[in-house]
Amino acid sequence: MQLPKNQSAAMSASEFQGPRPGGIAARAMGAAAAPAAGGYLAGMNPEQREAVETLDGPVLVLAGAGTGKTRVLTTRIAHILATRRAFPSEILAVTFTNKAAREMKERIGHLVGGAVEGMPWLGTFHSIGVKMLRRHAELAGLRSDFTILDTDDQLRLMKQLIQAEGIDEKRWPARQLASAIDGWKNKGLRPHEIPEGEARAYVNGQGRKLYADYQARLKVLNACDFGDLLLETLAVLRDHPDVLAEYHRRFKFILVDEYQDTNVVQYLWLRLLAQGARNICCVGDDDQSIYGWRGAEVDNILRYERDFPGAKVIRLERNYRSTGHILAAASHLIAHNEARLGKTLFTDAAGDPEDPKVSVASSWDSEEEARAIGEEIERCQRRGVGLDDVAILVRASFQMREFEDRFITMGLPYRVIGGPRFYERLEIRDALAYFRLVSQPADDLAFERIVNTPRRGLGDATLRVLHEFGRRERVPLTEATRQLIATEEFKGRTRVALRDFVESIDRWRDQLPTMKHTDLAELILEESGYTEMWQNDRSAEAPGRLENLKELIRSMEEFDGMAGFLEHISLVMDRDSGDAGEAVSIMTLHSAKGLEFDTVFLPGWEEGLFPHQRALDEGGRSGLEEERRLAYVGITRAKKRCAIWFASNRRIHGSWQSSIPSRFLDELPEAHVEIAETGSNYGGYGRQNPYGASRFDQVERFSSNYETPGWQRAQKARAAAGGAGGGRGGFASPGQAPYGRAPRTIEGELVAKSVTTGEARFSIGDRVFHLKFGGGTVSAVEGNKLTVEFDKAGQKRVVESFVEKK
DNA sequence: ATCTTTCTAGTTTTT
DNA sequence: CTAGAAAGAT
Numbered sequence: 001m002q003l004p005k006n007q008s009a010a011m012s013a014s015e016f017q018g019p020r021p022g023g024i025a026a027r028a029m030g031a032a033a034a035p036a037a038g039g040y041l042a043g044m045n046p047e048q049r050e051a052v053e054t055l056d057g058p059v060l061v062l063a064g065a066g067t068g069k070t071r072v073l074t075t076r077i078a079h080i081l082a083t084r085r086a087f088p089s090e091i092l093a094v095t096f097t098n099k100a101a102r103e104m105k106e107r108i109g110h111l112v113g114g115a116v117e118g119m120p121w122l123g124t125f126h127s128i129g130v131k132m133l134r135r136h137a138e139l140a141g142l143r144s145d146f147t148i149l150d151t152d153d154q155l156r157l158m159k160q161l162i163q164a165e166g167i168d169e170k171r172w173p174a175r176q177l178a179s180a181i182d183g184w185k186n187k188g189l190r191p192h193e194i195p196e197g198e199a200r201a202y203v204n205g206q207g208r209k210l211y212a213d214y215q216a217r218l219k220v221l222n223a224c225d226f227g228d229l230l231l232e233t234l235a236v237l238r239d240h241p242d243v244l245a246e247y248h249r250r251f252k253f254i255l256v257d258e259y260q261d262t263n264v265v266q267y268l269w270l271r272l273l274a275q276g277a278r279n280i281c282c283v284g285d286d287d288q289s290i291y292g293w294r295g296a297e298v299d300n301i302l303r304y305e306r307d308f309p310g311a312k313v314i315r316l317e318r319n320y321r322s323t324g325h326i327l328a329a330a331s332h333l334i335a336h337n338e339a340r341l342g343k344t345l346f347t348d349a350a351g352d353p354e355d356p357k358v359s360v361a362s363s364w365d366s367e368e369e370a371r372a373i374g375e376e377i378e379r380c381q382r383r384g385v386g387l388d389d390v391a392i393l394v395r396a397s398f399q400m401r402e403f404e405d406r407f408i409t410m411g412l413p414y415r416v417i418g419g420p421r422f423y424e425r426l427e428i429r430d431a432l433a434y435f436r437l438v439s440q441p442a443d444d445l446a447f448e449r450i451v452n453t454p455r456r457g458l459g460d461a462t463l464r465v466l467h468e469f470g471r472r473e474r475v476p477l478t479e480a481t482r483q484l485i486a487t488e489e490f491k492g493r494t495r496v497a498l499r500d501f502v503e504s505i506d507r508w509r510d511q512l513p514t515m516k517h518t519d520l521a522e523l524i525l526e527e528s529g530y531t532e533m534w535q536n537d538r539s540a541e542a543p544g545r546l547e548n549l550k551e552l553i554r555s556m557e558e559f560d561g562m563a564g565f566l567e568h569i570s571l572v573m574d575r576d577s578g579d580a581g582e583a584v585s586i587m588t589l590h591s592a593k594g595l596e597f598d599t600v601f602l603p604g605w606e607e608g609l610f611p612h613q614r615a616l617d618e619g620g621r622s623g624l625e626e627e628r629r630l631a632y633v634g635i636t637r638a639k640k641r642c643a644i645w646f647a648s649n650r651r652i653h654g655s656w657q658s659s660i661p662s663r664f665l666d667e668l669p670e671a672h673v674e675i676a677e678t679g680s681n682y683g684g685y686g687r688q689n690p691y692g693a694s695r696f697d698q699v700e701r702f703s704s705n706y707e708t709p710g711w712q713r714a715q716k717a718r719a720a721a722g723g724a725g726g727g728r729g730g731f732a733s734p735g736q737a738p739y740g741r742a743p744r745t746i747e748g749e750l751v752a753k754s755v756t757t758g759e760a761r762f763s764i765g766d767r768v769f770h771l772k773f774g775g776g777t778v779s780a781v782e783g784n785k786l787t788v789e790f791d792k793a794g795q796k797r798v799v800e801s802f803v804e805k806k
Numbered sequence: 807a808t809c810t811t812t813c814t815a816g817t818t819t820t821t
Numbered sequence: 822c823t824a825g826a827a828a829g830a831t
Contacts (some may be wrong), residue, residue: 097820126821148821170827226821261820294819396817419820452807459807590818612817630818653816654822 039642040111045073051281051314052076055085055253058274059281059310062303064329064345065288065319065636066596073257073283074104077119086252093122093274095257100594103126104257110555121251122493125266129229131284133236136243140224140232145567147223147436152429153445154225161213172203182213185227186295188234189264191215221444230265248276259284259304263295272306280308286341287334288632290590291624293615298339301489317343321596324351325672326642329636332669337625343634358635358642361676365649365656366399366604370406373601373645377412377584380599387582389411389598393589393634396611399603400586409785411799413583418591423569427534427545428552432569434524438508439562442476451477454533458498465489478502504528517562521553540773556740588633600638605631605647606659621672633662643676762786762799768803775802 041049051061051072077093080086095101101123108119121128130148148625149157157175158181180202184194191212199242218224224232237244254274256262259282262270266632274280275538282304289298302478305311319327327345363369379391392403400416407414422428430453433446440446452458469489470480484490485499508524525531531549559565585597604610610745611627619626635642646661762768766778768788780787784799 124821127820151821228820291819293817398816455807457807461807589816609817614817626818651822 025426028344030445040075040082044068045318046070046073047314047316049553051283051316052079054281054312054314055083056176056279056310058278058304059719060259060304060308061281061283061312061316062301062313062343063283063285063316064319064343065211065285066319067316067345068318068320069283069285069316070103070107070257072113076255076281077104078106080253081112086645088119090250090252090260091119091121091255091257092251092253093119094125094270096124096261098124098127100257101126124549125269126226126229129233129269132233132247132407133224133229136236136240139236139243141219142224143222145222145440145563147221147440147443148229148422149223149225149445150429151178151217153223153449156445157217157221158210158214159450161210161217164213164253165210167203167206175208175497177202177210180207181214182227183295184211185225186263186265187232188231189269190231190235203335208338218716219258220760222442223445227265228653230269233319234265234269237269246274247273252277252279254280256280256282257284258291260286260298260301261296262293262300264298267297267300267307269628274308285343286339287343287629288593288633290593290626290633292619292626302341304338313341315343316392317345319345319347320349320638321639322347322579323347323355323640325355325357326635327642328672329642329668330632332636332672333664333667334628334632334668337628339622339625351465356393356641357672357674358644359674359676360605360644360646360668362661363645363647366402366647366651367406369603369645369647370402372549373603374404374406374412376601378410385599388755389602391585391587391592391595391597391599391637392601392603393587393592395425395604395612397588397629399609403603407584408798413581415583415585417585417587422548422551422683424659424759425545425548427548431521431525431549431552431568432531432777434528435521435566437478437505438520438524439566441478442503444470444477447477449503451490454529456501458497458501459471462490462498478505515560517565518553518556521556525549528785540775542767552611583694589630591632592637595638596637599641600634601643601645602631602634603647603649605644605646605662605665606650607662608659609650610662610664627662628667663790703764746764762803762805766805768805 006181042053045068046264048068048071051059052075053652055076061072063072073093080091080304093104095104105119105122108122108346120131124541133140133142134146137146142737155174155178158177162169162172162177184190184198191208194208194211199205202210213349218228237247245278251273254270254277255268255303256628261284270282282301284301286298286301289296289301292298299565305313322330324347327347335344359374363372373392377387381387394400394403404414404416427789430450433449436443437450446780448463449464466480466484469475469484470477473480473483475483481498481502485495485502487743490498496529504527507529508520511520511523531546534545534549537545555564556565559568572729577594609626610631615623615627616621629704644665646659648658649656650659651657688733762778764778764781768774768778768786769775776788778786779789786798786803788798788803
């Protein structure tokens with residue numbers, strides 16, 4: 001969500017007055033009064049319309065994949081405004097992601113005409129949480145200018161606490177404590193509320209104490225973490241009826257997106273707020289609940305009618321996205337889940353007999369899988385399908401690498417979605433730490449982060465002295481440093497470095513009121529030597545990091561000043577997918593939720609990987625069901641074509657493991673699935689090919705056993721795999737390379753075909769730069785393919801279009 | 807204080 | 822196997 005300048009933490013009185021001229025409400029009212037009244041309802045189906053028009057009382061909209069969920073939500077808001085049931089400032093609309101919030105704002109703007117200024121309470125759970133918490137910070141033991149810690153800061157803080165307790169960090173890593181505390185916060189539990197049994201989860205009951213210590217430290221630092229934004233806000237509302245009453249008066253309507261993803265705190269928070277006007281409308285899909293592992297409770301949506309008595313449940317099952325085959329496959333699969341409210345997607349569109357069925361194909365190993373899918377994509381390309389319309393959705397991110405490697409060699413442009421977030425990047429956090437320290441001298445975590453970045457010769461020993469002094473004198477680290485450099489505590493270089501550091505910080509702080517914040521930011525990065533540090537770095541990432549720093553400064557422009565920028569940065573900083581150009585998207589199934597593509601490839605449908613072994617081990621039945629929902633999400637991303645793949649062998653933790661097809665394959669409806677003979681048809685290779693033959697055998701085998709429960713078949717396949725594999729040649733034993741690779745010559749041909757060859761632009765000895773591998777020297781040239789000795793990544797064969805000459 | 811070696815763990819991810 | 826972190830060496 002973009003937080004524009006005018007949205008300060010403190011709420012202006014005008015938000016609660018009537019519609020401002022030209023504001024969203026005024027326009028909406030105008031729209032309603034105009035002859036084309038209710039135009040926003042046009043083209044909606046009866047269920048959608050009902051979901052929009054049922055304004056009074058609790059409503060649950062069960063919106064299946066591709067049924068126009070966002071449209072309903074936005075139209076409902078437009079409807080509320082147009083019928084003058086509430087002012088924009090009286091509507092609370094919550095989403096999970098900034099992206100969803102932004103999209104919603106945009107679409108409401110479209111419906112109502114113009115930008116949405118007057119909806120101060122449309123945002124993510126967290127951004128709304130912060131907003132409330134800042135207004136009532138003192139009730140939570142904080143000042144309203146509290147800092148929001150990122151995960152890195154949290155971890156460092158916890159590490160310190162663990163050390164202070166004299167606990168063995170190896171046996172009880174800070175990460176584990178962090179996830180325990182996170183879990184408790186998700187469940188709405190404060191230290192004293194943790195059940196006895198759970199308190200033992202970390203260091204035999206010390207978990208509670210550490211949690212309490214951690215919270216106490218946060219208060220001292222005037223900081224809170226992401227979990228607190230909701231938990232503390234909930235506590236404030238619960239403990240202060242007057243505050244709650246104020247919000248009850250304020251919110252006439254509450255709307256919630258992706259309700260199936262809410263956790264306990266979010267649920268409690270919503271329920272508390274909804275006790276006011278009682279007009280709460282939650283939109284979600286129990287079949288797309290895939291975040292149980294981070295605290296989401298599918299139960300929230302399953303229990304809805306009990307939680308909100310008299311709730312009206314509206315099902316949206318009319319799908320506007322996918323072909324009949326795809327819908328049938330997805331529906332049949334998800335029907336195997338028990339814990340669900342039950343919906344069946346259907347389409348009105350007359351099915352084209354040409355629509356391809358969902359295809360299932362197999363490969364010998366994951367390498368072949370990547371190769372075959374790559375070729376399939378080239379085939380699509382030749383048919384005129386744009387690469388932007390193609391996606392590869394994997395279960396686990398390690399699967400991506402093989403595709404990347406393959407596509408680099410092939411010269412197929414790709415884009416990985418959902419890497420590290422922009423604000424999580426090292427360089428961004430470093431830069432922010434500088435800014436934080438300049439504007440908040442007491443920010444010890446920021447101090448620690450940058451005191452020796454870039455290297456100033458200030459190591460652990462120095463820091464320990466500062467810490468000790470700071471704790472004894474009860475002053476922040478900056479102040480401790482200032483006092484200590486006046487003494488003889490530090491000598492020589494250390495003293496000079498410390499003095500320079502503190503003086504720089506002070507100097508920058510002095511300029512804060514007078515200088516433009518973006519200029520100051522640039523100055524800080526320049527004078528601190530931070531930019532220089534990356535300019536001198538020869539690794540592949542360095543140029544990107546410098547680019548990100550520039551982007552950071554650019555994004556500051558939108559804010560009035562440094563303080564405003566910092567207040568919001570941790571919540572709103574989105575990564576900028578700046579790379580233009582057609583490219584295949586590679587991402588995890590999780591990050592694909594909410595997206596759609598013409599053609600979707602779903603590789604890796606093997607037992608152990610998908611469903612993931614860990615989900616099975618730790619989540620049992622419900623774990624399996626969540627995996628199945630993930631499969632459902634994957635299939636329903638496809639509009640026209642969906643191709644599922646599995647490999648007989650996959651390298652896991654370095655060694656080759658044979659694998660058996662996922663049980664989910666058995667749960668697909670035979671009538672809508674076609675077993676692809678082979679994904680890749682290398683001229684001349686077919687059944688004679690040893691691994692081609694094995695593929696075919698295997699495919700036949702599982703297709704003929706459709707009625708067998710998955711696990712049973714799995715057992716059989718496992719047994720068979722060990723013994724004589726009936727013409728399948730058996731699986732490769734761990735460590736042993738499976739039957740040869742695809743012939744190299746063919747590989748060469750395919751590459752040559754797919755890439756436009758110009759005259760050789762590179763010659764041996766050229767210095768080149770590659771986005772992924774960094775700098776290197778060309779050691780061989782064959783056509784458009786180069787062999788490069790990379791400085792860091794070693795020898796690689798790449799297509800020339802992927803490198804640039806230096 | 808920094809460079810090098812050794813060890814360990816290894817789904818999914820937003821805010 | 823391999824990246825990242827912690828301990829050990831210089």
